[in-house]
Amino acid sequence: MKPFHRFSTQVLLRRVAALAFVGLLFAHALGAPVPEPEPDDLADAAPPPVSDPFIRFNRAMFDVNDWLYRNGVQPVSRGYEKTVPRPLRRGLDNFFNNLRFPVRFVGSVLQAKFGRATRETGRFLANTTIGIAGFVRVSDRIPVLAPEPTEDIGQALGSWGIGPGPFLVLPVLGPSDARDLLGRVGDAFLTPTAWRFDYYREWEVRLAVQSVDAVQSTPELLRNYDAFRANALDPYLAVRNAYLANREAEIRR
Amino acid sequence: MTRRDPRSSEHLDVFIPMNALSPSRYWLVLPAIFSAFALGAVAAPTTPEPADLLRQAVGEVLAISNAPGATPASVRAGVRPLLETYFDPLLMTRRSIGPGWREFTVSQQQRAVTLFTELVLQSYADKFTPGLHPVVVYRATVELAPNRQEVPMSMTTDDGQIVGVAFRFERTAAGWRIYDIVVEGVSLVANYRSQFDSIFQTGGADGVLSALESKIEENRSKP
Numbered sequence: 139m140k141p142f143h144r145f146s147t148q149v150l151l152r153r154v155a156a157l158a159f160v161g162l163l164f165a166h167a168l169g170a171p172v173p174e175p176e177p178d179d180l181a182d183a184a185p186p187p188v189s190d191p192f193i194r195f196n197r198a199m200f201d202v203n204d205w206l207y208r209n210g211v212q213p214v215s216r217g218y219e220k221t222v223p224r225p226l227r228r229g230l231d232n233f234f235n236n237l238r239f240p241v242r243f244v245g246s247v248l249q250a251k252f253g254r255a256t257r258e259t260g261r262f263l264a265n266t267t268i269g270i271a272g273f274v275r276v277s278d279r280i281p282v283l284a285p286e287p288t289e290d291i292g293q294a295l296g297s298w299g300i301g302p303g304p305f306l307v308l309p310v311l312g313p314s315d316a317r318d319l320l321g322r323v324g325d326a327f328l329t330p331t332a333w334r335f336d337y338y339r340e341w342e343v344r345l346a347v348q349s350v351d352a353v354q355s356t357p358e359l360l361r362n363y364d365a366f367r368a369n370a371l372d373p374y375l376a377v378r379n380a381y382l383a384n385r386e387a388e389i390r391r
Numbered sequence: 392m393t394r395r396d397p398r399s400s401e402h403l404d405v406f407i408p409m410n411a412l413s414p415s416r417y418w419l420v421l422p423a424i425f426s427a428f429a430l431g432a433v434a435a436p437t438t439p440e441p442a443d444l445l446r447q448a449v450g451e452v453l454a455i456s457n458a459p460g461a462t463p464a465s466v467r468a469g470v471r472p473l474l475e476t477y478f479d480p481l482l483m484t485r486r487s488i489g490p491g492w493r494e495f496t497v498s499q500q501q502r503a504v505t506l507f508t509e510l511v512l513q514s515y516a517d518k519f520t521p522g523l524h525p526v527v528v529y530r531a532t533v534e535l536a537p538n539r540q541e542v543p544m545s546m547t548t549d550d551g552q553i554v555g556v557a558f559r560f561e562r563t564a565a566g567w568r569i570y571d572i573v574v575e576g577v578s579l580v581a582n583y584r585s586q587f588d589s590i591f592q593t594g595g596a597d598g599v600l601s602a603l604e605s606k607i608e609e610n611r612s613k614p
Contacts, residue, residue, distance in 0.1 A: 286553070387577075
């Protein structure tokens with residue numbers, strides 16, 4: 139019979155080695171990139187709750203707008219793209235964007251984003267002077283004036299902690315919410331194309347300028363709208379969710 | 392795409408026939424086993440990180456877009472397999488459908504993955520056009536959960552527009568894969584979730600499948 143202590147050491151060693159081997163296998167298993175199971179990984183992508191008490195009206199208005207876009211706005215927009223050369227379209231887009239400087243400036247100041255407000259002013263001055271009344275966006279070539287996210291009054295209201303309120307679909311203008319409706323009023327007061335000036339045929343000139351602004355801005359908007367609509371199973375819900383999520387992201391940045 | 396790292400744990404497989412060792416040799420072998428154990432723990436999980444994968448994917452897409460003689464059709468055709476490589480269709484589909492997914496049968500789940508993948512490819516492959524030169528700035532990776540990360544970036548397009556995009560990755564058995572894209576705060580998964588929820592509540596799994604089939608057919612029939 140083998141001595142007890144020798145037997146004991148041998149068994150112990152064998153067990154330790156076996157344990158180490160099992161441990162090695164565990165290390166192998168743990169090393170493989172297999173994810174840890176999670177309690178409910180389907181519950182974390184749910185969209186936030188939405189206030190939509192006017193959903194029946196909103197859906198009806200959404201359909202009306204959709205019809206208008208397809209049968210009124212889209213043909214005009216396509217005609218504009220076919221007849222106006224691309225450089226001129228780009229120049230007009232730059233010009234009207236430059237004109238909206240007061241909206242961006244006040245929107246920045248109301249959120250205490252003074253650095254952004256200063257750079258907005260720099261962009262406006264550079265583009266209005268060197269950029270020939272804003273037709274050429276020369277500020278893009280100046281590193282300190284590189285493009286930044288734009289601000290508006292609705293975003294300022296959101297940054298003050300005011301919630302979006304009920305979702306709304308406005309005639310022609312499209313998706314909005316109560317906060318942004320108020321913000322749009324503020325934006326309109328700050329947009330020079332809406333300002334009243336005392337000159338000959340003031341009303342007609344203002345209408346003409348606003349019409350050009352509306353038409354020149356539609357191609358890009360319609361392209362985005364069409365792309366969104368093409369991929370949506372329920373376009374109303376898709377647009378509602380996208381609008382609200384996008385505005386919240388704009389307020390945060 | 393799956394890459395095998397030379398240091399991966401597959402190279403640490405050790406089989407020691409215990410009865411081939413005399414007891415005195417155990418002492419010699421044990422340190423080797425523990426060393427291997429330690430080495431395995433350190434060297435095992437070295438798949439490419441989400442930020443590296445994204446840089447690689449963006450580089451490949453831009454190479455296709457800026458290839459000499461690239462056309463919209465050639466870019467679409469080239470980008471499609473890339474999307475299939477970097478995305479995880481199953482993850483994306485089940486997260487988009489949400490809790491209703493559990494009530495799908497296995498065959499309904501498989502069908503949903505096929506259809507939803509097709510819809511997403513239809514949607515995204517068209518976004519890539521020849522001659523893309525965006526200025527891409529990558530931000531710091533954000534840990535969303537133990538096995539989920541988000542890589543945010545901003546793209547400045549040729550006409551000066553800044554687009555904020557975030558890619559959400561999940562660690563799978565095959566490595567990190569994209570399961571969601573968030574463009575300007577709009578999550579693809581959350582957006583589809585809001586639509587699927589509504590359809591599922593009224594029509595169940597069949598309603599979801601039928602809506603997907605109709606949408607794909609509608610897109611195909613467009614010029």
